[in-house]
Amino acid sequence: MGMIEQFVGPGGEPFRIFFAPGRVNLIGEHTDYTGGYVFPAALDCGTWVAVRPSADGRFRFFSTGFAQQVECTADELAYRPEDGWSNYPKGVVWHLCAQGVELPGCELIYHGNIPNGAGLSSSASITLATAYALSALADSGMSKIDLIKLAQRVENEYLGVNCGIMDQFAVGMGKAGQAMLLRCQTLEYRYVPLALGDYRLVIINSNKRRELAESKYNERRAECEEGFRIVQAHLPHRADLGSVTVDEWESVRQHIPSAVIRNRLEHVVRENDRVQRSAEALVQGDLHTFGHYMKESHQSLRQLYEVSGKELDALVEAAAQVEGCIGARMTGAGFGGCTVNLVHHAQIDEFRRRVEESYRGATGLTPEFYFCEIGDGVREIDREAESCPF
Incomplete structure (x- = not known):
């Protein structure tokens, strides 16, 4: 049957x-x-x-x-x-x-x-x-x-x-x-x-359920909306935060009185710039630059947007210590879930062994590795x- x-x-x-x-x-x-x-x-x-x-x-x-x-x-x-x-x-x-x-x-x-x-x-x-x-x-x-x-x-x-x-x-x-x-x-x-050559995308599940993701997601969204109302008063030609350039942001950031909201917008504006630069790096076949932007993205999500967490940070830090891993970051809403990593195919086994060992020692959790196409x-x-x- x-x-x-x-x-x-x-x-x-x-x-x-x-x-x-x-x-x-x-x-x-x-x-x-x-x-x-x-x-x-x-x-x-x-x-x-x-x-x-x-x-x-x-x-x-x-x-x-x-x-x-x-x-x-x-x-x-x-x-x-x-x-x-x-x-x-x-x-x-x-x-x-x-x-x-x-x-x-x-x-x-x-x-x-x-x-x-x-x-x-x-x-x-x-x-x-x-x-x-x-x-x-x-x-x-x-x-x-x-x-x-x-x-x-x-x-x-x-x-x-x-x-x-x-x-x-x-x-x-x-x-x-x-x-x-x-x-x-x-x-x-x-x-x-995605011409990755000798590199592979490795997704790692932290096995930390995302308990805070929904409430913090709504909180961050509200913070961005509040901040953009101030930005738009100075940049009336911009209809959404996603269209604000880095140079424009630098010209108006001092008008945001809240340091927290200023950090949220700082992340969004610079992340948008990173995304566009990342796509161009891949078009040029520059995987190391793409990997660098992945690392920058995670640090911004950790420090400015504050949606990472000790488990995701432990995974990214463990991955960064392994030779052959040129990019690592959280992916998704945060507070648990997965990281995405760019790893040389010859280092996959070593990468998996060392990250699992380090992560288990730091959190007591066992990660899962996905090698999706x-x-x-x-x-x-x-x-x-x-x-x-x-």
Whole structure:
């Protein structure tokens, strides 16, 4: 018996299979919700969903990762805390219906291999996989950009998470072997080849759950909004903080009375500059300069934006001590989750051994190492494909 049949039994209409990846942000942290630049890439791990119309018009949500199974009608799609993980796909169904997409009831079975709470965007992966699958099933004609915006609204309006659009965009528009330089305010983007040569991206999960991430995220966002109101009074031609240049910031920073808020804006403005310089360094094949910007980014997130934490700092410091590691930084919202590292392939084993030993000694926690490839964005796949878990 296959994985699907364990949930719904044999028979019925055939299932269609869809996949949405997780993502890693190479550089550009806490810049998306101020309209600035980010530099994410889609991964080859993610969320698969098998979907078919149900015989009775009801929606049923199953997951290989959670015992809880949720069933509802189209009139029972309101957010309910007790529905747990299924609120993500329920929110997608609610928003599609609100936009006039005529959905049949559906059976949806999910399987994922993104670690929960690691900051690799499992939430955007599940919402976009659902949106893309149901849109295809209903033949809605919605574009990927439409679905990306819808997935962000699910997080903002249905789930109450005040996130920017980076995660959904990377999950939706990813391309194998490429990172994306994205301006979040306008959604202008371009692909930048990740030609890493002898180096590999190594993602390390701190295994520190991100308990503070949501509350601190909202706090930092409010601080940036407060600071930008002062900046805009002196730079009225700038509509968002993400468009403020380093030179412009230097000309107005003295007008910010709060040292804390001044630090927050200092990070955002200079991080936006680092993102653009990082993309150009990769275009030029200058990996060491790219790695240098990764290190600068982490120090800024640690000292100015204060969203790191002892676990992430311990990982970055341990990585920096290993020959062959030319870049290391936290990635994601912070306060736990993952770091992303640029490591020479010949040093991978030594890197893993020494970082694990050092980190365990500093924190008592055991890290997990992911050697992901850069993959394509959301798509439909063949059930017979080698990568399909169903």
